[in-house]
Amino acid sequence: MGRIAVIGAGVIGLSVAYELAGAGHDVTVLADRDHTGAVSSVAAAIWFPHAVDAAPRVLESARLTRDRLASLAADARTGVRLRTGTVLTRRPDPDLSWTAAVPGHRPATAAELPPGAAGVTCELPVAVTNVYLAWLRASVLGRGVEIRAVALGTPDEAGEGFDAVVVAAGIRSGALLGGDDQVFPIRGQIVRLANPGLTRWLLDDDNPDGLTYVVPRDDDVVCGGTGDAGSWDETADPDVERAILRRVTALVPELAGAPIVSRAVGLRPARTSVRLERVDGYAVPVIAAYGHGGSGFTLSWGEAARVRELIDAL
Numbered sequence: 001m002g003r004i005a006v007i008g009a010g011v012i013g014l015s016v017a018y019e020l021a022g023a024g025h026d027v028t029v030l031a032d033r034d035h036t037g038a039v040s041s042v043a044a045a046i047w048f049p050h051a052v053d054a055a056p057r058v059l060e061s062a063r064l065t066r067d068r069l070a071s072l073a074a075d076a077r078t079g080v081r082l083r084t085g086t087v088l089t090r091r092p093d094p095d096l097s098w099t100a101a102v103p104g105h106r107p108a109t110a111a112e113l114p115p116g117a118a119g120v121t122c123e124l125p126v127a128v129t130n131v132y133l134a135w136l137r138a139s140v141l142g143r144g145v146e147i148r149a150v151a152l153g154t155p156d157e158a159g160e161g162f163d164a165v166v167v168a169a170g171i172r173s174g175a176l177l178g179g180d181d182q183v184f185p186i187r188g189q190i191v192r193l194a195n196p197g198l199t200r201w202l203l204d205d206d207n208p209d210g211l212t213y214v215v216p217r218d219d220d221v222v223c224g225g226t227g228d229a230g231s232w233d234e235t236a237d238p239d240v241e242r243a244i245l246r247r248v249t250a251l252v253p254e255l256a257g258a259p260i261v262s263r264a265v266g267l268r269p270a271r272t273s274v275r276l277e278r279v280d281g282y283a284v285p286v287i288a289a290y291g292h293g294g295s296g297f298t299l300s301w302g303e304a305a306r307v308r309e310l311i312d313a314l
Protein backbone atom coordinates (compact mmCIF):
# COMPACT_ATOMS: atom_id res chain seq x y z
CA MET A 1 0.00 0.00 0.00
CA GLY A 2 1.41 3.40 -0.96
CA ARG A 3 0.66 7.06 -1.46
CA ILE A 4 -0.02 7.58 -5.14
CA ALA A 5 -0.58 10.81 -7.09
CA VAL A 6 -2.62 10.50 -10.29
CA ILE A 7 -2.26 13.46 -12.67
CA GLY A 8 -5.51 13.79 -14.64
CA ALA A 9 -9.24 13.72 -13.87
CA GLY A 10 -10.52 12.48 -17.23
CA VAL A 11 -11.85 8.96 -17.73
CA ILE A 12 -8.36 7.43 -17.49
CA GLY A 13 -7.25 9.29 -14.35
CA LEU A 14 -10.55 8.69 -12.52
CA SER A 15 -10.66 4.99 -13.47
CA VAL A 16 -7.05 4.56 -12.30
CA ALA A 17 -7.83 6.37 -9.03
CA TYR A 18 -10.89 4.13 -8.48
CA GLU A 19 -8.86 0.97 -9.06
CA LEU A 20 -5.89 2.03 -6.92
CA ALA A 21 -8.08 3.19 -4.03
CA GLY A 22 -10.00 -0.10 -4.22
CA ALA A 23 -6.68 -1.93 -3.84
CA GLY A 24 -5.98 -0.03 -0.62
CA HIS A 25 -3.68 2.72 -1.89
CA ASP A 26 -3.89 6.27 -0.58
CA VAL A 27 -4.68 8.21 -3.78
CA THR A 28 -4.65 11.91 -4.64
CA VAL A 29 -5.86 13.12 -8.05
CA LEU A 30 -4.18 16.29 -9.32
CA ALA A 31 -5.76 18.05 -12.29
CA ASP A 32 -6.09 21.56 -13.66
CA ARG A 33 -9.52 20.75 -15.18
CA ASP A 34 -12.24 18.59 -13.69
CA HIS A 35 -14.04 15.97 -15.77
CA THR A 36 -16.42 18.56 -17.27
CA GLY A 37 -13.47 20.41 -18.84
CA ALA A 38 -11.54 17.33 -19.98
CA VAL A 39 -11.61 15.84 -23.49
CA SER A 40 -13.45 12.93 -21.85
CA SER A 41 -16.57 15.09 -21.53
CA VAL A 42 -16.75 15.46 -25.34
CA ALA A 43 -16.68 11.73 -26.11
CA ALA A 44 -19.62 9.84 -27.55
CA ALA A 45 -18.40 7.29 -25.02
CA ILE A 46 -19.49 4.16 -26.80
CA TRP A 47 -17.33 1.07 -26.30
CA PHE A 48 -15.55 0.61 -29.60
CA PRO A 49 -11.82 0.59 -30.45
CA HIS A 50 -11.27 3.62 -32.69
CA ALA A 51 -8.07 5.52 -33.57
CA VAL A 52 -5.86 3.41 -31.34
CA ASP A 53 -3.24 0.78 -32.07
CA ALA A 54 -4.70 -2.74 -32.07
CA ALA A 55 -1.88 -4.46 -30.12
CA PRO A 56 -2.94 -7.66 -28.32
CA ARG A 57 -2.51 -5.97 -24.91
CA VAL A 58 -4.78 -3.12 -26.00
CA LEU A 59 -7.47 -5.53 -27.26
CA GLU A 60 -7.31 -7.41 -23.95
CA SER A 61 -7.75 -4.09 -22.15
CA ALA A 62 -10.79 -3.38 -24.34
CA ARG A 63 -12.28 -6.80 -23.55
CA LEU A 64 -11.86 -6.30 -19.82
CA THR A 65 -13.39 -2.82 -20.07
CA ARG A 66 -16.41 -4.04 -22.05
CA ASP A 67 -17.17 -6.62 -19.38
CA ARG A 68 -16.80 -4.07 -16.59
CA LEU A 69 -18.99 -1.49 -18.34
CA ALA A 70 -21.59 -4.17 -19.09
CA SER A 71 -21.85 -4.95 -15.37
CA LEU A 72 -22.00 -1.25 -14.46
CA ALA A 73 -25.00 -0.95 -16.82
CA ALA A 74 -27.02 -3.00 -14.29
CA ASP A 75 -27.14 0.16 -12.14
CA ALA A 76 -28.77 3.04 -14.08
CA ARG A 77 -27.15 5.60 -11.75
CA THR A 78 -23.75 4.88 -13.33
CA GLY A 79 -24.93 6.38 -16.62
CA VAL A 80 -23.84 3.26 -18.54
CA ARG A 81 -26.43 1.72 -20.86
CA LEU A 82 -26.25 -1.46 -22.95
CA ARG A 83 -27.64 -0.59 -26.37
CA THR A 84 -28.00 -2.42 -29.68
CA GLY A 85 -26.74 -0.95 -32.93
CA THR A 86 -24.74 -1.64 -36.06
CA VAL A 87 -21.08 -1.15 -36.98
CA LEU A 88 -21.06 -0.58 -40.74
CA THR A 89 -18.18 -2.03 -42.74
CA ARG A 90 -17.41 -0.75 -46.20
CA ARG A 91 -13.99 -2.31 -46.96
CA PRO A 92 -13.44 -5.75 -48.45
CA ASP A 93 -11.21 -6.67 -45.46
CA PRO A 94 -12.70 -4.93 -42.39
CA ASP A 95 -10.84 -5.26 -39.06
CA LEU A 96 -13.29 -7.24 -36.94
CA SER A 97 -10.80 -8.16 -34.20
CA TRP A 98 -12.98 -6.24 -31.71
CA THR A 99 -15.84 -8.73 -32.14
CA ALA A 100 -13.87 -11.26 -30.06
CA ALA A 101 -14.71 -9.10 -27.03
CA VAL A 102 -18.42 -8.79 -27.84
CA PRO A 103 -20.74 -11.68 -27.05
CA GLY A 104 -23.81 -12.11 -29.23
CA HIS A 105 -22.61 -10.15 -32.29
CA ARG A 106 -24.12 -11.18 -35.63
CA PRO A 107 -24.06 -10.08 -39.27
CA ALA A 108 -26.40 -7.14 -39.82
CA THR A 109 -29.59 -7.84 -41.73
CA ALA A 110 -30.43 -5.99 -44.96
CA ALA A 111 -33.00 -3.90 -43.04
CA GLU A 112 -30.20 -2.64 -40.75
CA LEU A 113 -27.90 -1.54 -43.58
CA PRO A 114 -27.70 1.37 -46.02
CA PRO A 115 -27.02 0.48 -49.67
CA GLY A 116 -23.44 -0.61 -50.34
CA ALA A 117 -22.50 -1.43 -46.74
CA ALA A 118 -22.15 -4.63 -44.75
CA GLY A 119 -22.09 -4.61 -40.98
CA VAL A 120 -22.12 -6.23 -37.57
CA THR A 121 -25.04 -5.80 -35.18
CA CYS A 122 -24.39 -6.15 -31.46
CA GLU A 123 -25.03 -4.77 -28.00
CA LEU A 124 -22.37 -2.34 -26.74
CA PRO A 125 -22.00 -0.23 -23.60
CA VAL A 126 -22.68 3.48 -24.09
CA ALA A 127 -21.89 5.91 -21.28
CA VAL A 128 -24.00 9.04 -20.87
CA THR A 129 -20.72 10.87 -20.64
CA ASN A 130 -21.31 13.48 -17.97
CA VAL A 131 -23.51 11.19 -15.83
CA TYR A 132 -20.86 8.47 -15.96
CA LEU A 133 -17.94 10.82 -15.24
CA ALA A 134 -19.85 12.40 -12.35
CA TRP A 135 -20.61 8.92 -10.99
CA LEU A 136 -16.95 7.97 -11.35
CA ARG A 137 -15.84 11.13 -9.55
CA ALA A 138 -18.33 10.59 -6.72
CA SER A 139 -17.28 6.93 -6.42
CA VAL A 140 -13.64 7.90 -6.26
CA LEU A 141 -14.35 10.46 -3.52
CA GLY A 142 -16.38 7.76 -1.73
CA ARG A 143 -13.26 5.59 -1.74
CA GLY A 144 -11.36 8.27 0.14
CA VAL A 145 -9.52 9.79 -2.83
CA GLU A 146 -8.63 13.47 -2.58
CA ILE A 147 -9.03 15.58 -5.74
CA ARG A 148 -6.93 18.76 -5.95
CA ALA A 149 -7.15 21.48 -8.62
CA VAL A 150 -3.55 22.13 -9.63
CA ALA A 151 -1.50 22.56 -12.82
CA LEU A 152 1.80 20.72 -12.98
CA GLY A 153 4.86 21.13 -15.21
CA THR A 154 6.50 17.78 -14.40
CA PRO A 155 5.61 14.72 -12.29
CA ASP A 156 8.07 15.94 -9.63
CA GLU A 157 5.77 18.92 -8.97
CA ALA A 158 3.22 16.48 -7.48
CA GLY A 159 5.05 17.24 -4.26
CA GLU A 160 6.66 15.40 -1.37
CA GLY A 161 5.26 12.33 0.24
CA PHE A 162 4.15 10.29 -2.77
CA ASP A 163 5.59 6.84 -3.49
CA ALA A 164 4.65 6.97 -7.18
CA VAL A 165 3.02 9.27 -9.72
CA VAL A 166 0.68 8.17 -12.52
CA VAL A 167 0.57 10.45 -15.57
CA ALA A 168 -2.94 10.19 -17.06
CA ALA A 169 -3.07 13.69 -18.51
CA GLY A 170 -4.37 12.88 -21.98
CA ILE A 171 -2.98 14.93 -24.85
CA ARG A 172 -0.71 16.91 -22.47
CA SER A 173 0.94 13.81 -20.95
CA GLY A 174 3.87 13.93 -23.34
CA ALA A 175 4.70 17.52 -22.42
CA LEU A 176 4.55 16.59 -18.70
CA LEU A 177 7.18 13.93 -19.36
CA GLY A 178 9.60 16.30 -21.06
CA GLY A 179 8.29 15.81 -24.60
CA ASP A 180 7.05 12.76 -26.49
CA ASP A 181 7.10 13.16 -30.26
CA GLN A 182 4.82 10.14 -30.73
CA VAL A 183 1.79 12.00 -29.30
CA PHE A 184 -0.55 13.83 -31.67
CA PRO A 185 -4.11 15.18 -31.55
CA ILE A 186 -6.95 13.79 -33.64
CA ARG A 187 -9.52 16.58 -33.66
CA GLY A 188 -13.12 15.45 -33.27
CA GLN A 189 -16.14 17.67 -33.83
CA ILE A 190 -19.62 16.64 -32.70
CA VAL A 191 -23.10 18.09 -32.53
CA ARG A 192 -25.66 16.90 -29.98
CA LEU A 193 -29.30 16.75 -31.08
CA ALA A 194 -32.40 16.37 -28.92
CA ASN A 195 -33.24 12.67 -28.93
CA PRO A 196 -36.38 12.03 -31.01
CA GLY A 197 -36.72 8.62 -29.29
CA LEU A 198 -33.77 6.69 -30.73
CA THR A 199 -32.02 3.92 -28.83
CA ARG A 200 -30.00 2.25 -31.63
CA TRP A 201 -26.52 3.54 -32.39
CA LEU A 202 -24.73 3.46 -35.74
CA LEU A 203 -20.97 3.60 -36.40
CA ASP A 204 -19.77 4.28 -39.95
CA ASP A 205 -16.02 4.93 -39.77
CA ASP A 206 -15.47 4.35 -43.48
CA ASN A 207 -18.37 6.39 -44.84
CA PRO A 208 -17.07 7.74 -48.19
CA ASP A 209 -18.38 11.21 -47.24
CA GLY A 210 -16.50 11.21 -43.91
CA LEU A 211 -16.44 9.59 -40.47
CA THR A 212 -20.06 9.26 -39.32
CA TYR A 213 -21.61 8.09 -36.07
CA VAL A 214 -24.94 8.40 -34.28
CA VAL A 215 -24.94 7.58 -30.57
CA PRO A 216 -28.25 8.09 -28.76
CA ARG A 217 -27.94 8.60 -25.01
CA ASP A 218 -30.86 9.40 -22.68
CA ASP A 219 -32.01 12.85 -23.79
CA ASP A 220 -29.65 13.64 -26.65
CA VAL A 221 -27.93 12.00 -29.60
CA VAL A 222 -24.21 12.51 -30.22
CA CYS A 223 -23.66 13.00 -33.94
CA GLY A 224 -20.20 12.99 -35.44
CA GLY A 225 -17.75 13.36 -36.60
CA THR A 226 -14.31 14.24 -37.79
CA GLY A 227 -10.89 12.68 -37.34
CA ASP A 228 -8.42 15.43 -38.21
CA ALA A 229 -5.01 14.04 -37.30
CA GLY A 230 -2.54 16.77 -36.29
CA SER A 231 -5.14 19.54 -35.86
CA TRP A 232 -5.06 21.49 -32.56
CA ASP A 233 -8.07 23.64 -33.53
CA GLU A 234 -10.66 23.46 -30.75
CA THR A 235 -13.28 25.71 -32.36
CA ALA A 236 -16.43 24.22 -33.90
CA ASP A 237 -16.59 24.80 -37.66
CA PRO A 238 -20.17 25.55 -38.87
CA ASP A 239 -19.49 24.06 -42.34
CA VAL A 240 -18.21 20.86 -40.76
CA GLU A 241 -21.31 20.76 -38.54
CA ARG A 242 -23.63 21.13 -41.56
CA ALA A 243 -21.79 18.27 -43.29
CA ILE A 244 -22.11 16.07 -40.16
CA LEU A 245 -25.86 16.79 -40.05
CA ARG A 246 -26.20 15.88 -43.73
CA ARG A 247 -24.40 12.57 -43.21
CA VAL A 248 -26.27 11.52 -40.08
CA THR A 249 -29.72 12.40 -41.45
CA ALA A 250 -28.93 10.45 -44.65
CA LEU A 251 -28.35 7.36 -42.48
CA VAL A 252 -30.94 8.06 -39.77
CA PRO A 253 -33.78 10.12 -41.29
CA GLU A 254 -35.55 10.39 -37.87
CA LEU A 255 -32.87 12.95 -36.95
CA ALA A 256 -33.99 15.44 -39.60
CA GLY A 257 -35.10 18.65 -37.90
CA ALA A 258 -34.15 17.51 -34.37
CA PRO A 259 -33.14 20.61 -32.39
CA ILE A 260 -29.42 21.17 -31.76
CA VAL A 261 -28.74 20.91 -28.01
CA SER A 262 -25.02 21.68 -28.01
CA ARG A 263 -21.83 21.27 -29.99
CA ALA A 264 -18.23 20.48 -29.04
CA VAL A 265 -14.72 19.83 -30.29
CA GLY A 266 -12.19 17.61 -28.54
CA LEU A 267 -8.63 16.55 -29.27
CA ARG A 268 -8.32 12.78 -29.05
CA PRO A 269 -5.01 12.03 -27.28
CA ALA A 270 -3.48 9.81 -29.95
CA ARG A 271 -0.06 8.18 -30.03
CA THR A 272 1.69 5.76 -32.37
CA SER A 273 1.06 3.21 -29.58
CA VAL A 274 -0.65 3.47 -26.20
CA ARG A 275 1.93 4.25 -23.52
CA LEU A 276 1.41 2.24 -20.35
CA GLU A 277 4.73 1.66 -18.66
CA ARG A 278 7.06 2.66 -15.86
CA VAL A 279 9.19 5.73 -16.58
CA ASP A 280 12.35 6.35 -14.55
CA GLY A 281 14.35 9.54 -14.04
CA TYR A 282 12.01 11.30 -11.60
CA ALA A 283 12.06 11.66 -7.82
CA VAL A 284 9.72 8.66 -7.50
CA PRO A 285 8.65 5.99 -10.02
CA VAL A 286 6.28 7.33 -12.67
CA ILE A 287 3.69 5.26 -14.54
CA ALA A 288 2.70 6.68 -17.94
CA ALA A 289 -0.94 5.97 -18.91
CA TYR A 290 -1.84 7.87 -22.06
CA GLY A 291 -2.19 7.80 -25.83
CA HIS A 292 -5.66 6.21 -25.91
CA GLY A 293 -6.77 8.15 -29.00
CA GLY A 294 -10.46 7.63 -29.75
CA SER A 295 -10.76 4.78 -27.23
CA GLY A 296 -10.26 6.20 -23.75
CA PHE A 297 -13.63 4.93 -22.48
CA THR A 298 -13.20 1.66 -24.38
CA LEU A 299 -9.90 0.92 -22.63
CA SER A 300 -10.34 2.67 -19.28
CA TRP A 301 -10.90 -0.25 -16.88
CA GLY A 302 -8.33 -2.48 -18.52
CA GLU A 303 -5.76 0.30 -18.35
CA ALA A 304 -6.62 1.01 -14.72
CA ALA A 305 -6.08 -2.66 -13.86
CA ARG A 306 -2.71 -2.62 -15.64
CA VAL A 307 -1.63 0.52 -13.77
CA ARG A 308 -2.53 -1.22 -10.50
CA GLU A 309 -0.34 -4.20 -11.49
CA LEU A 310 2.59 -1.89 -12.26
CA ILE A 311 2.13 -0.01 -8.97
CA ASP A 312 1.86 -3.26 -7.01
CA ALA A 313 5.11 -4.44 -8.65
CA LEU A 314 7.11 -1.40 -7.45
Ligand SMILES: Cc1cc2nc3c(=O)[nH]c(=O)nc-3n(C[C@H](O)[C@H](O)[C@H](O)COP(=O)(O)OP(=O)(O)OC[C@H]3O[C@@H](n4cnc5c(N)ncnc54)[C@H](O)[C@@H]3O)c2cc1C
Pocket residue numbers: 007008009010011012013030031032033034035038039040041042043044045046047048150151152153168169170171172173176187188189190224225265266267268269290291292293294295296297298299
Ligand atom coordinates in the same frame (compact mmCIF):
# COMPACT_ATOMS: atom_id res chain seq x y z
C1 LIG B 1 -15.34 13.77 -30.50
C2 LIG B 1 -14.79 12.64 -29.68
C3 LIG B 1 -15.50 11.46 -29.58
C4 LIG B 1 -14.99 10.40 -28.82
N1 LIG B 1 -15.73 9.27 -28.70
C5 LIG B 1 -15.24 8.22 -27.98
C6 LIG B 1 -16.00 7.03 -27.85
O1 LIG B 1 -17.12 6.92 -28.35
N2 LIG B 1 -15.47 6.00 -27.13
C7 LIG B 1 -14.24 6.10 -26.55
O2 LIG B 1 -13.78 5.13 -25.94
N3 LIG B 1 -13.50 7.24 -26.65
C8 LIG B 1 -13.96 8.28 -27.36
N4 LIG B 1 -13.23 9.42 -27.49
C9 LIG B 1 -11.86 9.46 -26.95
C10 LIG B 1 -11.86 9.78 -25.47
O3 LIG B 1 -12.58 10.96 -25.24
C11 LIG B 1 -10.40 9.95 -24.99
O4 LIG B 1 -9.63 8.84 -25.36
C12 LIG B 1 -10.38 10.07 -23.47
O5 LIG B 1 -11.27 11.09 -23.07
C13 LIG B 1 -8.99 10.37 -22.96
O6 LIG B 1 -9.11 10.46 -21.57
P1 LIG B 1 -7.93 10.99 -20.66
O7 LIG B 1 -8.39 10.81 -19.26
O8 LIG B 1 -6.66 10.34 -21.09
O9 LIG B 1 -7.75 12.53 -21.05
P2 LIG B 1 -8.64 13.82 -20.74
O10 LIG B 1 -10.07 13.52 -20.68
O11 LIG B 1 -8.15 14.84 -21.70
O12 LIG B 1 -8.19 14.25 -19.27
C14 LIG B 1 -6.91 14.78 -19.03
C15 LIG B 1 -6.85 15.27 -17.61
O13 LIG B 1 -5.49 15.61 -17.31
C16 LIG B 1 -5.44 16.91 -16.75
N5 LIG B 1 -4.15 17.52 -17.08
C17 LIG B 1 -3.53 17.53 -18.29
N6 LIG B 1 -2.35 18.18 -18.21
C18 LIG B 1 -2.21 18.57 -16.92
C19 LIG B 1 -1.21 19.29 -16.21
N7 LIG B 1 -0.09 19.69 -16.81
N8 LIG B 1 -1.41 19.54 -14.89
C20 LIG B 1 -2.55 19.12 -14.26
N9 LIG B 1 -3.52 18.43 -14.89
C21 LIG B 1 -3.36 18.16 -16.21
C22 LIG B 1 -6.62 17.64 -17.33
O14 LIG B 1 -6.98 18.73 -16.51
C23 LIG B 1 -7.68 16.52 -17.33
O15 LIG B 1 -8.27 16.43 -16.04
C24 LIG B 1 -13.72 10.51 -28.20
C25 LIG B 1 -13.03 11.72 -28.28
C26 LIG B 1 -13.54 12.77 -29.01
C27 LIG B 1 -12.77 14.05 -29.07
